Amino acid sequence: xxxxxxxxxxxxxxxxxxxxxxxxxxxxxxxxxxxxxxxxxxxxxxxxxxxxxxxxxxxxxxxxxxxxxxxxxxxxxxxxxxxxxxxxxxxxxxxxxxxxxxxxxxxxxxxxxxxxxxxxxxxxxxxxxxxxxxxxxxxxxxxxxxxxxxxxxxxxxxxxxxxxxxxxxxxxxxxxxxxxxxxxxxxxxxxxxxxxxxxxxxxxxxxxxxxxxxxxxxxxxxxxxxxxxxxxxxxxxxxxxxxxxxxxxxxxxxxxxxxxxxxxxxxxxxxxxxxxxxxxxxxxxxxxxxxxxxxxxxxxxxxxxxxxxxxx
Numbered sequence: 001x002x003x004x005x006x007x008x009x010x011x012x013x014x015x016x017x018x019x020x021x022x023x024x025x026x027x028x029x030x031x032x033x034x035x036x037x038x039x040x041x042x043x044x045x046x047x048x049x050x051x052x053x054x055x056x057x058x059x060x061x062x063x064x065x066x067x068x069x070x071x072x073x074x075x076x077x078x079x080x081x082x083x084x085x086x087x088x089x090x091x092x093x094x095x096x097x098x099x100x101x102x103x104x105x106x107x108x109x110x111x112x113x114x115x116x117x118x119x120x121x122x123x124x125x126x127x128x129x130x131x132x133x134x135x136x137x138x139x140x141x142x143x144x145x146x147x148x149x150x151x152x153x154x155x156x157x158x159x160x161x162x163x164x165x166x167x168x169x170x171x172x173x174x175x176x177x178x179x180x181x182x183x184x185x186x187x188x189x190x191x192x193x194x195x196x197x198x199x200x201x202x203x204x205x206x207x208x209x210x211x212x213x214x215x216x217x218x219x220x221x222x223x224x225x226x227x228x229x230x231x232x233x234x235x236x237x238x239x240x241x242x243x244x245x246x247x248x249x250x251x252x253x254x255x256x257x258x259x260x261x262x263x264x265x266x267x268x269x270x271x272x273x274x275x276x277x278x279x280x281x282x283x284x285x286x287x288x289x290x291x292x293x294x295x296x297x298x299x300x301x302x303x304x305x306x307x308x309x310x311x312x
Contacts, residue, residue, distance in 0.1 A: 004080040006031040010048040012086035018174035029059045104139040113199040116144035123202035125227035134173035147191035161229040214261035218279030237312040248285035255280040264309040271296030
């Protein structure tokens with residue numbers, strides 16, 4: 001089977017590795033996003049998919065827009081049997097969706113129709129889900145609206161971070177992809193239409209979403225901290241205006257609610273506890289502006305975070 005693969009981050013690279021390691025597919029080309037500047041130094045970096053593709057000697061295409069006529073003509077010259085998409089980052093036009101004999105299939109990191117969109121793993125943790133998973137769907141012109149071909153689910157523990165769930169789902173998705181392709185070829189896959197009334201959306205993570213709003217319940221903030229670890233992180237501001245990222249926390253139910261949200265309720269060698277809209281949150285690991293991640297106790301030892309201080 002002739003396959004064109006389209007993907008960008010590490011989640012997608014796992015699916016590409018699975019296709020290559022299976023040894024039974026002809027990967028005609030790999031399409032990924034153009035190299036972008038990243039990090040503090042704005043160094044231009046290639047995607048995880050491109051890095052892996054180059055190690056395998058696979059042709060790599062990096063169009064700015066997949067709707068461009070020249071790119072579409074190039075894709076048509078390949079004449080693929082199947083296009084596999086995983087976290088690619090652009091909408092595919094109908095001309096491309098209609099190109100392969102077996103269509104275009106997408107490896108999506110949620111149990112559709114829940115959490116369509118760009119950040120399903122973040123939202124699964126953010127919303128406190130007890131179950132997450134991967135759906136492989138037949139793509140159409142909508143945003144993750146196509147018929148579902150297969151699913152796999154995994155439990156989500158109360159302590160799991162976004163990074164931990166990502167690493168589980170990228171492997172589960174890669175395994176599911178291979179079995180789904182086999183089913184497509186054998187004619188044993190039965191597409192299931194999504195129920196629009198059950199659809200929810202996982203939009204792009206914005207800078208405003210990273211802020212810890214202390215007026216929220218402690219449980220909501222605890223989930224936020226987990227959901228944004230390791231990226232992009234959650235933050236509050238110290239009285240001097242400097243940003244303090246929070247990486248690990250714990251709900252504390254042994255504090256009453258008579259203090260203003262954001263008030264430091266405890267600050268000692270063990271760390272510090274902050275009042276929330278309901279309940280309180282103990283900070284276990286944090287990162288002062290311009291410094292590395294550290295235990296909250298270490299931060300308190302070197303900084304004056306007195307009881308009664310209010311964090312913004």
